[in-house]
Amino acid sequence: MKLPKYKCENCGYEESLDKNIYFCPRCGDPLTIVYDEDELHGISFKGKGVWRYKDVLPVSSEKPVTLNEGGTPLHQSVSLYKEIGIKELWIKNEGLNPTGSFKDRGMTVGVTRALELGARSVICASTGNTAASLSAYAARAGLRSYVVVPEGSIALGKLAQARAAGAKIVKVRGNFDYALKMVRTLATMTTETYLLNSVNPFRIEGQKTLAYEIIEEYGSPDWIFIPVGNAGNITALWKGLKELKSIGLLEKLPKLAGVQAEGASPIYRAFAEQKEEIIPIQNPQTVATAIKIGNPASWRRAMRAVKESGGVMLSVSDQEILEYQKKLSSKEGIFVEPASAASIAGLAKASLHNIVDKNDRVVAVVTGNGLKDPESLMKIDTEEVTIDADINELKKVINN
Ligand code: F0G
Numbered sequence: 001m002k003l004p005k006y007k008c009e010n011c012g013y014e015e016s017l018d019k020n021i022y023f024c025p026r027c028g029d030p031l032t033i034v035y036d037e038d039e040l041h042g043i044s045f046k047g048k049g050v051w052r053y054k055d056v057l058p059v060s061s062e063k064p065v066t067l068n069e070g071g072t073p074l075h076q077s078v079s080l081y082k083e084i085g086i087k088e089l090w091i092k093n094e095g096l097n098p099t100g101s102f103k104d105r106g107m108t109v110g111v112t113r114a115l116e117l118g119a120r121s122v123i124c125a126s127t128g129n130t131a132a133s134l135s136a137y138a139a140r141a142g143l144r145s146y147v148v149v150p151e152g153s154i155a156l157g158k159l160a161q162a163r164a165a166g167a168k169i170v171k172v173r174g175n176f177d178y179a180l181k182m183v184r185t186l187a188t189m190t191t192e193t194y195l196l197n198s199v200n201p202f203r204i205e206g207q208k209t210l211a212y213e214i215i216e217e218y219g220s221p222d223w224i225f226i227p228v229g230n231a232g233n234i235t236a237l238w239k240g241l242k243e244l245k246s247i248g249l250l251e252k253l254p255k256l257a258g259v260q261a262e263g264a265s266p267i268y269r270a271f272a273e274q275k276e277e278i279i280p281i282q283n284p285q286t287v288a289t290a291i292k293i294g295n296p297a298s299w300r301r302a303m304r305a306v307k308e309s310g311g312v313m314l315s316v317s318d319q320e321i322l323e324y325q326k327k328l329s330s331k332e333g334i335f336v337e338p339a340s341a342a343s344i345a346g347l348a349k350a351s352l353h354n355i356v357d358k359n360d361r362v363v364a365v366v367t368g369n370g371l372k373d374p375e376s377l378m379k380i381d382t383e384e385v386t387i388d389a390d391i392n393e394l395k396k397v398i399n400n
Contacts, residue, residue: 002039004058006031006201010300017058020117020191022199023184030199030298032239033058040246045216050105050209056243057109057205064112065141069104070209072096074217074363079331080344085351088361090221091328091344092214095336095369099161102233102367103133105210106203110194111137113202119194121146123186125179126197127229127290128158129368134196135167146193148172148179153289155337155373175284177295180230198232199297207233211240214363221254222360223311225350227342227367228258228267229291231302237365238305254363255311257355258302259346261286261339262315267299271306271313278303287318287376290339290368312355320345322376328366335370343367 006015008024009032015021017033024031035056045052049070074092081089094102111134114122121144124130131147131154138145147162151171162169172179180197187195196203210233214224226234234256244250260268264284270277281294296302306313318338325341328334343364350356370377387393 002036004033004035007034022187022195022201029300031201033201033205037246040243041248043247050108050206053209053212058202059109059112059116061112061116064108065115065137066108067098067104067136067140069097069108070213074214075332075334077332080327084348085358086356086362087359090218090363091332091334092363092365093334094365094367095340099133099136100369100372101129101133102207102210103129106198106206107133107137107196109206110196110200110203111141114143114194115141117194120144120192122194122196123183124196125176125183127176127292128154129290130197131167132158132161135162135165139165146170148183150175150179153292155289157372176293180297198230204232204236204239207236208240210365211237211244215244215250218363220250220252221363223255223257223356223362225257225259225343225347225362225364227291227339228260228302229293229296231267231296231298234258234305235298235301238309253309256306256309257311257314257346257350258306259314259316259342261288261291261321261342262317264292264294265315266294267296267302268313268315271303288321288339288342290337291342314346314349316342316345316349324348326380334366336366337368337370337373338376340366340368
């Protein structure tokens with residue numbers, strides 16, 4: 001098979017994968033790894049999870065650093081699809097990956113690459129999940145990990161995961177965008193510390209297996225809805241879908257809907273105003289801390305994906321996010337973190353505005369486990385009572 005190579009989708013620059021680079025030296029956009037289209041045709045897969053797709057993953061190691069990521073369930077909605085007003089809704093539950101988010105798909109490939117390159121340590125900037133995932137995979141690989149996080153803005157569960165795995169946690173007085181800028185600069189100064197944000201093309205490769213799993217299991221839906229923060233995952237999803245078409249496993253590409261939180265929605269704003277460039281948001285705000293990002297590194301690729309697919313960018317309020325986080329649990333039994341509920345909240349909005357049709361079949365990706373970030377749920381009204389340890393008291397509260 002012809003070797004894959006780096007390509008800049010923005011300006012066309014190409015480079016061999018032997019080089020350890022992340023960004024296009026000509027225009028600065030994150031690089032993508034591309035395969036020869038003819039070589040993809042007819043490829044088949046075996047095994048389970050992310051490594052089922054090893055023939056379309058750009059690492060040669062026979063011993064990947066793995067925690068059996070991928071192979072997450074695709075649940076058919078039993079109730080919300082009716083309320084939302086569509087024919088079928090399927091929920092891809094990425095919160096059931098080993099560290100509780102989709103990040104593991106990219107990290108298994110990224111940390112394997114780090115070992116192949118002989119890196120001594122790995123680093124990321126993170127709103128929490130990347131940090132949790134990176135520190136776990138680094139621990140497994142015997143690599144030192146550094147996670148750079150915005151002070152006070154990351155969910156407790158995620159911080160606990162990174163602490164448990166022994167990462168060095170660097171809290172920055174500033175938001176995620178500053179943290180990412182710093183680690184990007186550091187990556188240009190050293191090759192010993194390997195950068196594993198989603199600007200790393202190898203991480204995108206792992207994450208594209210999300211698309212492979214959806215299509216192999218379900219076929220082609222009319223739409224796929226996905227939350228958007230730094231815009232790596234939507235980039236990976238679209239890349240995977242296009243490869244599936246080249247392989248011959250997919251005839252019609254689905255439309256993509258990328259959903260941002262209202263207070264952190266620069267890509268949505270540019271899309272809605274038909275602007276060519278985003279205007280970064282200096283002080284992003286949302287309850288969905290995972291996607292509290294004002295200057296998404298992969299915004300160009302996200303915008304291209306949405307437009308090429310004939311889809312849309314959407315934004316949802318914190319109130320809508322929390323409403324659908326609760327509904328996913330109370331109507332479907334699926335507990336997700338707030339950022340994940342953005343995809344379903346976005347779908348409800350899209351249905352209301354007739355962006356999706358009542359005959360459409362939709363897959364919504366939920367990206368992270370609710371156990372990571374339960375704080376907002378502790379503030380809502382629920383049916384909770386405290387009683388004495390007395391059977392009569394218990395009988396009184398059972399009212400059916
Ligand atoms: N959902 C969750 C739960 C996330 O943690 C993230 C990103 C996203 C969605 C958005 O994905 O950035 O690829 O568009 N979290 C990153 C982190 C930024 O550091 O954990 P994206």
